[in-house]
Amino acid sequence: MPRLASFARLLLLLLLLPAASLRGQDVPSWNQWRGPNRDGIVPGDDWPDSLAETVLTRSWRVKLPPSYSGPVVSESSVFVTGTEDKKSEVVYAFDRQTGEELWKVSWPGAMTVPFFAASNGSWIRATPACDGESLFVAGMRDVLVSLNAKTGEEQWRIDFVEQLKTPLPAFGFASSPLLDGPFLYVQAGASFVKIDKKSGKILWRTLEEDGGMMASAFSSPILASVAGQRQVIVQTRQKLAGVDPDNGDVLWEQTVPSFRGMNILTPAPFNDGLFTSSYQNKSWLFRVNKTDDKLQVEEAWENNAQGYMSTPVIIDGHAYLHLQNQRFTCIDLATGKRTWTSQPFGKYCSLVAQQDRILALDERGKLLLLQANPQEFKLLEERTVSEEETWAHLAVSGDQVFVRELEGLSAFRWKRVE
The missing domain is CATH 2.40.10.480 (Thrombin, subunit H)
Known part of the structure; x- marks a missing residue:
């Protein structure tokens, strides 16, 4: 009888819940670059x-x-960025059903990219990420800003150029932030960085570059289990690497040939391998194997398909x-x-x-x-x-x-x- 009474109380509680709140739980989101699983696959x-x-x-x-950056979508809102008057970066939140503007914030943030990449304009590039509570926006001048997703209020900001004393990236902050529970991963500050998403504290930094023209990463990181080990897959301008998400150790790395470091697309995991392709070059599958508790990478195959963006x-x-x-x-x-x-x-x-x-x-x-x-x-x-x-x-x-x-x-x- 006590179990039956408990069930009856639970049923009554569910019946009294507002219908809108129940519907909201079923509304899917598109909360970061290439969707919730970072693979371009759409649930529903x-x-x-x-x-x-x-x-x-x-x-x-x-x-x-x-703007070049894509929209991200929560249960109730859609978020987009833009570059205004070639002077400022702006972030908007709209009601996803009606298009009503919910909030708008901006900050000084414009820059000009090299001439061969600026034919269509030097607009903000990276796609934001949203965890339902906060929106994480990468600004062109190598800044990462956390905003309250409901109000647009700024919660913290990392200026990588100022904090890490690295040069301004030639192509701006182009790699999109990766969400992973309480953490964020970004290619910024001429490196790959793990961040506590509540505080904005940098937890570790790896794959450091000298800066300059070849330090502005285009590709966006992903999480994958490869050779039985969970890792962050990172493609820099010059190489592909697997990184331990806990401590930032580089587990393996592989040079990816390309023209002017144009490794742009996001690598795609397949079994224990990673597919990638680069501008004016080829396509490859690199296989990762575990031997004596160490990960080693080898080329499984290549073909002449030339990927781009x-x-x-x-x-x-x-x-x-x-x-x-x-x-x-x-x-x-x-x-x-x-x-x-x-x-x-x-x-494209x-x-x-x-x-x-x-x-x-x-x-x-x-x-x-x-x-x-x-x-x-x-x-x-x-x-x-x-x-x-x-675009x-x-x-x-x-x-x-x-x-x-x-x-x-x-x-x-x-x-x-x-």
């Missing part, structure tokens, strides 16, 4: 199989200053990758063989996937719906969703698709038509 209900205007409808749009999605042992020559390709990760290569599309694509569907947003404002088919390239549908350039990474959360245009943010709702 199956996607519709069309991009028609009757299926993918624009809910709202707001005008913004320009687009990080692939991995589906059923195949990497779907957008190339420097503007084509898509599919690579069998077990063998390193290409199974197909498509016709050209845009210069951000890719997200669910089951056998891939959404690809290229910089021309075109959204592609692809079928992940290792036998052939299959374009299911294509639609122009913006007349502006769309920022696509975000998908629940039935919403967020497109950061060069000077705006559009929210679409994607629904099945019965």
